[in-house]
Amino acid sequence: MKLLGVLLSKNYKLLSVAAILEVFETVNKFYETAGDAQPFEINLLASEETTRHQQEAFGYPLQSIQEVKQLDMILIPAFTSDNMPETLQANGTCIPHLIKQYNNGASLGTFCTGAFLLGASGLLNGKIATTHVDASNGFAHAFPAVKLKADKTVTQDGRLYTSGGATSSFHLLLHLVHEYCGKEMAIKIAKVFAIDMDRDKQSYFSTFQPSRSHNDELVASAQQKIESNYHDAATIEELIKDIPSSRRNIVRRFKQITGITPIEYLQQTRIAAAKRLLERTGQQMTEIIFNSGYSDPKAFRKVFKKSVGMTPSQYREKFQVR
Secondary structure, eight states, X not given: OEEEEEEOOTTBOHHHHHHHHHHHHHHHHHHHHTTOOOSEEEEEEEOHHHHTTOOEETTEEEEETTTOOOOSEEEEOOXXXXXXXXXHHHTGGGHHHHHHHHHTTOEEEEOGGGHHHHHHHTTTTXXXXXXXXXXXXXXXXXXXXXXXXXXXXXXXXXXXXXEOSTTHHHHHHHHHHHHHHOHHHHHHHHHHTTOOTTOOBOGGXXXXXXXXXXXXXXXXXXXHHHHHHTTTOSSHHHHHTTSSSOHHHHHHHHHHHHSSOHHHHHHHHHHHHHHHHHHHOOOOHHHHHHHTTXXXXXXXXXXXXXXXXXXXXXXXXXHOOO
């Protein structure tokens, strides 16, 4: 039997915890119905501070992560908070115990923005990981030593597992069920929860959300110029030429604040515009290309597919509001 821990961190997302419990409880029921021993012992964990005031959750006794026995795997659900520095500080007392469990042989898995807590532990340094696609820039900025694969639905690097946003959680759960219980059980779970087993990318769910929570007027000016004139200018130099600073200084400060370069920001702004047009209008593809700031259809399609994970036509078919 595998000893599984689910960390009820502060600001945990209920949907994330519910998905974890539902899947592993269902696996256990399949085995029990077949007359076999259940493969997972589920333990709910929290900080010592939390367990002083709360003894149980979701029908399970709540155990202190400081005092729990050695586990085979600990899963970290997504967070509800968008203020990651504050959230990480609130959950900081759990980090040494996650590291201790890992060093003693436990696997660690994160769902969506739960990857930030694992990132803060340092265990992901030099390893691949993913998180919610819209949180990827913030993650990359906070943990530059992690090899972020923002388009991936699931990653595994040794005993460290991560998943992308929301429903990507089910793909990591399937991956774990496959690993511990075999393909046949993974297929059964996929059918029960109606999970598309073949989806390995999440990039087409991305929404470009540029950071505005800063006080750098130079960067704010560059952002405004890009967002207002992305369809008219041919190069980034045209957009930032009137900003009273050297190109090198602008690029340095821009990346420090937003996590990406001005060129990448321009590209993401144009792709976001193209996605909106594909979703909400009946414009011909040539019009969309032009209105997104591109003049070369071949270049547009190449950049779009690399950024979104599918062609513009496939994106329209999947997401157009009819």
